[in-house]
Amino acid sequence: VKIANNSNGGIGIDLGLKDLAIVSNGKTYKNINKSTRIKKLEKKLRREQRCLSRKYENLKKGESTQKNIQKQKLKVQRLHHKIDNIRTDYINKSIAEIVKTKPSYITIENLNVSGMMKNRHLSKAVASQKFYEFRTKLKAKCDENGIELRVVDRWYPSSKICHCCGAIKKDLKLSDRIYRCDCGYVEDRDFNAALNLRDALTYEVA
Structure with missing residues (x-):
């Protein structure tokens, strides 16, 4: 284990x-799934999946062959693989950049990924963000570099606490992107949460 010079x-x-x-x-790491590159590949994937469905329909009518279907299946699989690789590569690069700043510790929230996956409005977005993979890889990198990884309970109200005065804004809605406290503190909601997590x-040490 390398013990980093973590005086930061x-x-x-x-x-x-x-x-x-x-x-x-x-520092903000954007959602890679909103990038033009991923959007184009997902559009292409949907097109190829529709094409595969049509080939299955045609097979029933005797207008398509198993060989055609296999070829189309391979196209779909390759696109899935390509998209997956881009997401994983982005996670790897983001984590490498975060760890390179040599913090003495990193604090994250223990996200309820399985619970989020049950929400049909969120499940696709949650799956494509690969939170579990992010945490697993972050843990490995922290271990490698002698950085303590702290995990805060999922019920910790990181978004609702005012980082300036400590008051809790109970009525904060998910749609409120800016955190405004009665003490006069105004900050981006997610950045306020990151400061509170820090x-x-x-917390528990992972």
Whole structure:
């Protein structure tokens, strides 16, 4: 294990669907699934999947062959694989960049991924963000570099706490992208959460 020269203090990372990760040091890692490259590939994938469905229909009518279907299946699989590789590569690069700043610790939230996957409105977006893969790889990189990975309970209200005065804004809605506190503090909601995660005192070490 390399013990990094971690004199830089810790950082908090707020993982989300709008952006992949908002870091308390001011860095934002965008949602790769909103990129033109992924959107184009997903559009192509939908087209090839429709084509595969048509070939199955034609097979029933005797107008298509198993060989045609296999060829089309392979096309679909290759596209799935390509999209998956781009997402994984992005996660690897993002984590490498975060770890390179040599924080003494990193704090993340223990996301309820399985619960989010049950929500049919969120499941596709959650799956494509690969949160579980992000956490697993972040843990491995932290271990490799002697960085403590702290995990805060999923019920910790990181988004609702005012980082300035500590008040809890109970009525904060998911649609409120800007956090406004009565004390006069105004900040991006996710950045406020990242700061609160960084400063959280109750956590488990992963």
